[in-house]
Amino acid sequence: MKGMRIASGAALTIGALAVTGVLLAPAALAVTPGSATLTADCSSFGGGEATLTATQDGTAATMTLTSTAITAPIGLGADSIASTLTLVKGGGGTTVFSGTENPAMAAGDPVTVGPLSGTVASGDSLEAYGGSLRMTVFGITITCTATGPQSPGPFVFD
Template sequence: MSSPMSIPRTRKRTGTSVALMVGALAVTGLALAPTALAVTPATATIDADCGGLGSGAATLTATQNGSAATVTLTSTDITAPVALGADSIAATLTLTKAGGGTVTFSGTENPAMNTGDPVTVGPLNGRVASGDRLEAFGGELRMTIWGFITLTCTATAPQSPGPFVFD
């Protein structure tokens, strides 16, 4: 008779077999998991003309997750014309595509900003294809505030260090 503290050999073997199978499945899952995609460069700088908001340098930051991508614009040279609540700007960013066409990113995400604060818009969401090369020059950022004030920014030169290239 076995003591209450001992485990019968058949249960031990079954437990070991289950543990090995779970471990093998975990390793297989890691091997088959999709690889992370990345956009390069992750950030680019543009010179932007935003009319009444001002003109100057702006930074575009891009991310990618499969065919989903985001772009965020930040600038200390371009400032809020009035106090704005969080998520109060409806924005559409159109980037030109190498070889023709455009890709649009849109959303309503922005932090709260006081009059004169640096502008941040995004992340704006869009769809990309592997190999897309997207550039701000030739495109535009259209921002609608309170549903009726529309402001448009355009890049005055190609972005630096170059277009966003998506995996």
């Protein structure tokens, strides 16, 4: 009986320590907001509302742009668009996200590029307005710029 009480006491102690460890564990890093909308102008290739979605894992971050207003001019294979997204830092300077990831798209399909990879620092505040998205497809470069600040506001990284 005494051995059973010791085992029960040890189990309760271990359980309490596990709960305390979970409660005291550091919060995961996160970017806020997780997504923002903007209006983009892609010159003769069109323009309209687009959504940027951000993720963060330490100093590594990704951005994905989707837009139903900006469409694929021709059918495109998966991972066939070389994209460079330049965002403006709140304190000055820029941060670049780049990659060649995109889903396959038929002519007229909504455009999606990303996730594009970049590096951020804690406290970085990044805004699309003043930056650009350059997409190179079959040697043709399409540059899109935001026509105003993104909503609800800049991305702020932990």
